[in-house]
Amino acid sequence: MALHDDLLAKARAAGLRRTKALEALLSCLSEHNRPMTLAELSSCGHLAEQCDKATVFRLLQRLSDKGMVRRLGLHERAAYFTLLIPGIHRDYLICTECGSIEAIDAPCPVHQLEEEIRQETGFKNLYHELEFFGICPSCVKE
Amino acid sequence: MALHDDLLAKARAAGLRRTKALEALLSCLSEHNRPMTLAELSSCGHLAEQCDKATVFRLLQRLSDKGMVRRLGLHERAAYFTLLIPGIHRDYLICTECGSIEAIDAPCPVHQLEEEIRQETGFKNLYHELEFFGICPSCVKE
DNA sequence: GTAATTGCAAATACTTTGCCACGTA
DNA sequence: TACGTGGCAAAGTATTTGCAATTAC
Numbered sequence: 079m080a081l082h083d084d085l086l087a088k089a090r091a092a093g094l095r096r097t098k099a100l101e102a103l104l105s106c107l108s109e110h111n112r113p114m115t116l117a118e119l120s121s122c123g124h125l126a127e128q129c130d131k132a133t134v135f136r137l138l139q140r141l142s143d144k145g146m147v148r149r150l151g152l153h154e155r156a157a158y159f160t161l162l163i164p165g166i167h168r169d170y171l172i173c174t175e176c177g178s179i180e181a182i183d184a185p186c187p188v189h190q191l192e193e194e195i196r197q198e199t200g201f202k203n204l205y206h207e208l209e210f211f212g213i214c215p216s217c218v219k220e
Numbered sequence: 221m222a223l224h225d226d227l228l229a230k231a232r233a234a235g236l237r238r239t240k241a242l243e244a245l246l247s248c249l250s251e252h253n254r255p256m257t258l259a260e261l262s263s264c265g266h267l268a269e270q271c272d273k274a275t276v277f278r279l280l281q282r283l284s285d286k287g288m289v290r291r292l293g294l295h296e297r298a299a300y301f302t303l304l305i306p307g308i309h310r311d312y313l314i315c316t317e318c319g320s321i322e323a324i325d326a327p328c329p330v331h332q333l334e335e336e337i338r339q340e341t342g343f344k345n346l347y348h349e350l351e352f353f354g355i356c357p358s359c360v361k362e
Numbered sequence: 363g364t365a366a367t368t369g370c371a372a373a374t375a376c377t378t379t380g381c382c383a384c385g386t387a
Numbered sequence: 388t389a390c391g392t393g394g395c396a397a398a399g400t401a402t403t404t405g406c407a408a409t410t411a412c
Contacts, residue, residue, distance in 0.1 A: 093366095094366090094367095095365095095366060095367065095411050095412075096411075096412095097366095097367065097368085097410075097411075099367085099368075100367095115401095116401080116402080117401080129368080129369085130368070130369045130370070131402095132368080132369070132370080132371095132402095132404085133367080133368055133369070135402075136367080136368085136403095137367095139403095149295065150293070150295075151292070151293025151294050151295045151296075152293050153291070153292070153293045153349075154293075155299075155376085155377075155400070155401070156400085156401065156402090157297075157401085157402085171337060171341065171343065173343070174345075182333075182337065184333055184336065184337075187329045187330055187332065187333050188329055188330065188350065190329065191324075191326055191329050192352060194326065195313060195324065195326075195352055196354075199313065199356070200356075200357040200360070201313065201315070201352070201354035201355060201356055201357070202354055202355040202360050203316075203353075203354050203355050204352060204353070204354035205352070205353055205354065206350060206351060206352045206353065207295075207349075207350070207351050207353070208330065208348060208349070208350045209349050210334060210337055210343070210346060210347070210348045211345075211346070211347055211348065212338075212343035212344055212345050212347065213343060213344040213345050214341070214342075214343055215341070215342040215343070218342070218344050235391090236391085236392095237385085237386055237387075237390095237391060237392065238386075238387095239385080239386075239391095239393080241392080241393075242392095257376095258376080259376080271393080271394085272393070272394050272395070273377095274377095274378080274379085274393080274394070274395080274396095275392080275393055275394070277377070277378075278378095278392080278393085279392090281378095282392095297375065297376070297401085297402075298375085298376065299376085299377085363412105364411105365410105365411095365412090366409105366410085366411075366412090367408105367409080367410070367411085368407105368408080368409070368410085369406105369407095369408085369409095370405105370406095370407100371404105371405090371406095372403105372404085373402100373403080373404070373405090374401100374402080374403070374404085375400100375401085375402070375403090376399105376400085376402095377398105377399080377400075378397105378398080378399070378400090379396105379397085379398075379399085380395105380396090380397080380398090381394105381395095381396095381397105382393105382394095382395100383392105383393080383395105384391105384392080384393070384394095385390105385391090385392075385393090386389100386390090386391080386392085387388105387389090387390090387391095
């Protein structure tokens with residue numbers, strides 16, 4: 079809940095208005111703490127009752143512009159969205175059969191390389207995405 | 221050229237027929253040596269003149285089933301396809317402005333973690349995707 | 363009051379499939 | 388000949404936009 083309030087304050091500071099849709103979206107994202115598709119989000123809890131999918135889409139777009147949300151590829155046809163929280167980086171383990179997504183808590187081994195790339199290439203705003211794909215134990219059984 | 225022949229032989233061994241479309245597609249993929257979208261591929265060289273987009277799509281599908289091609293997310297709306305060559309793994313550096321994609325030649329720092337995940341989680345067929353995103357020097361200038 | 367935000371519906375983008383003709387083995 | 392493959396056109400899925408009505412500030 080503290081996280082939700084925090085995010086809301088940040089969004090307000092970034093110039094977004096405090097609307098029901100915004101609150102519901104931030105709640106949904108912060109409760110689930112994993113990348114979610116637009117379809118998932120807009121059928122989740124209060125968002126389903128109160129908001130159109132287009133609204134959720136535009137909110138995600140704005141939050142993404144403000145650097146509060148990131149859009150991920152993740153292999154599926156649909157895009158995934160996840161909260162971007164300063165100081166927190168997550169890599170994911172994804173089952174290619176059932177589509178389950180879990181965060182990996184091991185320290186990310188890529189920062190060193192990222193730093194080298196930043197310096198050698200002159201890219202700005204550098205960040206990375208790392209995903210592991212495979213077949214999870216319960217899908218293997220079947 | 222050796223690569224092209226190699227791939228063709230492999231595809232034949234996997235049960236695909238030798239058709240002009242297959243040859244053109246393998247040429248295109250092996251010449252460019254980077255992930256390409258369906259749209260790019262089907263408007264590339266001989267493929268443009270000779271093949272329908274649906275054909276290219278189905279070829280990519282078959283090659284993907286046979287483990288010769290991998291489909292990548294890469295952030296854009298369109299899917300990317302890349303050759304999967306045993307013993308070769310590539311990570312990418314992608315400009316979020318102009319969409320350019322280049323392979324990173326530094327050794328991939330993830331294998332160790334991948335091994336740990338394989339052992340701890342019991343995932344099968346594990347592989348990973350690592351992409352760096354940022355704004356390339358020439359886009360920064362503008 | 364003013365400008366941002368929303369809902370609805372329509373447009374777009376990309377992918378995927380059906381069906382029959384065709385080419386490879 | 389038989390079956391994988393190809394072309395064309397249509398359907399499917401996900402995203403994005405236009406516009407008038409509404410709401411936050």
